Amino acid sequence: MLSDNIISAKKNIELAGGSNVTIVAATKTVPAEIIASLPELGIKIAGENRVQELLSKYDSVSGVTWHFIGRLQRNKVKYIADKVAMIHSVDSKPLADEINKQCGKIGKIMPVLVEVNMGEEAKGGVIMDEAFELIDYVSEMPNLQLRGIMSVLPVDAPKSMYLELSDLSKRVRQKYSQADVLSMGMSGDYQTAVECGANMVRLGSCLFGQRIYK
Numbered sequence: 001m002l003s004d005n006i007i008s009a010k011k012n013i014e015l016a017g018g019s020n021v022t023i024v025a026a027t028k029t030v031p032a033e034i035i036a037s038l039p040e041l042g043i044k045i046a047g048e049n050r051v052q053e054l055l056s057k058y059d060s061v062s063g064v065t066w067h068f069i070g071r072l073q074r075n076k077v078k079y080i081a082d083k084v085a086m087i088h089s090v091d092s093k094p095l096a097d098e099i100n101k102q103c104g105k106i107g108k109i110m111p112v113l114v115e116v117n118m119g120e121e122a123k124g125g126v127i128m129d130e131a132f133e134l135i136d137y138v139s140e141m142p143n144l145q146l147r148g149i150m151s152v153l154p155v156d157a158p159k160s161m162y163l164e165l166s167d168l169s170k171r172v173r174q175k176y177s178q179a180d181v182l183s184m185g186m187s188g189d190y191q192t193a194v195e196c197g198a199n200m201v202r203l204g205s206c207l208f209g210q211r212i213y214k
Contacts, residue, residue, distance in 0.1 A: 001209070002034065002037070002041065002207060002208065003041050005206060005207045005208075005209075006023075006041050006042060006043060006207060008206075009023065009190070009203055009206055009207060010023070010042075012190070012191050013190070013191070013194050013201070015191070016190075016191040016192075016194040016195045017194065017195060018194035018198075018199070020199060021194055021198065021199050021200065021201060022045065022199065022200045022201075023043055023045070023201055023203055024045045024046070024047040024067055024069065024183070024200060024201065024202045024203070025038055025043045025045065025046050025047065025203060025204070025207055025208075026047050026049070026069065026186070026187075026202045026203060026204035027046045027047065027048055027057075027204070027208075028048065028049045028050065028053065028070075028204060029053075030204075030208050032056075032057040032060035032061050033060075034208070035057060035061045035064060036060070036061045036062065036063065036064075038063075038064055039063040039064060043064075043207075044063075044064060044065055045064065045065050045066075045067055045085075046061070046064045046065070046066055046067070047066075047067040047068070047069035047088070047202055048066065048067075048068060048069065048070065049069055049070030049071075050070055051068075051072070051073075051076040051079055051080055054066060054068065054080060054083065054084070055079060055080075055083075058083055065085045066083055066084045066085060067084055067085060067086045067087070067088060068080055068084045068086070068087045068088065068089065069088045069089065069150075069183075069202055070089060071089055071091075071124045072087065072089050072090075072095060074094060074095055074098040077095075077098045077099050077102045078102045081099070081102040081103050081105075081106060081108065081110065082106055082108065084110075085111065086110075086111045086112065086113065086147065087099060087110060087111075087112045087113070088112075088113045088115065088150040088183055088202075089113070089115045089124055089125075089150065090112045090113065090114050090115060090134070090138060090144075091114070091115040091117075091124045091125050091126050091134075092126070092134070093134065093137055096112075096134070096137060096138050096141055096144060097141075099112065099141075099143075099144060100141040100142065100143045100144050101143075103143035103144070104142070104143045108143065109142075109143055109144065109145050110143060110144055110145065111144075111145045111147045112138060112144050112145065112146065112147060113147055113148050113149055113150040113181060113183055114126065114131060114134050114135050114138060114146070114148075114149050114150070115149070115150045115151065115152075116128060116131050116149050116150070116151045116165065116168065117151070118151050118152075118153050118154065118157065118161055118164075118165065119153065119154035119157065119161075124152075125151060125152070128164070128168065131149070131168060132171075132172075135149075135172055135176075135179075139176055139179075145178065146172075146176055146178065146179045147178065147179055147180070147181045148169060148172065148173070148179045148180055148181030148182055148183065149165070149168060149169055149172060149179075149181070149182060149183070150181075150182075150183035150184070150200075151165050151183075151184055152186070153165075153184070153185075153189060153193075155188065157189070159192060159195075159196065162184065162192055162193055162195075162196035162197075162198075163196050163197075165182065165184055165196070166182065166184075166196045166197035166198075169182040169197065170197075180199070181199060181200050182197055182198050182199055182200065183198070183200040183201075183202065184196070184197075184198040184200075184201070185198045185201040185202070186201070186202050186203065186204065187203050187204055187205045187206035187207075190203060190206075
């Protein structure tokens with residue numbers, strides 16, 4: 001089933017006009033043994049929303065690169081700084097400062113995305129009007145590498161909202177050439193996101209089935 005779902009997702013991305021779109025498997029509640037099977041099925045990046053869950057799986061899984069895709073509390077940065085290859089959810093200057101500080105301690109430059117809040121349902125992110133202020137701030141951090149932007153869009157968001165993010169992404173890329181990632185779209189909307197320019201999508205239930213929460 002998982003292999004069929006991955007094939008289906010990749011086909012849908014292709015049909016939406018996506019080329020070089022990176023799939024991040026959103027692995028919240030997914031057991032470590034299933035995550036460990038992802039590389040042989042062509043998915044090399046796993047994204048976790050919660051620090052504790054990432055830590056509980058980290059030593060049990062090999063072959064995947066971990067991204068942190070959820071809201072990140074400053075006091076938890078130190079636990080994942082050496083374990084993740086990208087943080088998607090930088091939404092404030094204090095959080096950027098803390099990631100920069102913890103990565104400085106271990107001599108690491110952390111690729112990060114600035115999270116942009118596009119609606120009331122989003123729990124984190126900087127509002128669109130203040131996005132560039134944070135983007136410019138992050139770009140000056142010696143132990144952060146600005147790689148682009150991320151957003152969690154409201155359910156049934158209009159296509160114009162996706163296009164607005166895509167336009168912001170293009171403007172960021174014009175100013176910072178390495179900031180070429182637009183992480184936009186999840187299981188319910190990834191085809192629309194890809195149509196509008198997303199080159200990274202975070203897929204959970206469409207790969208693993210509906211989550212069962214304890």
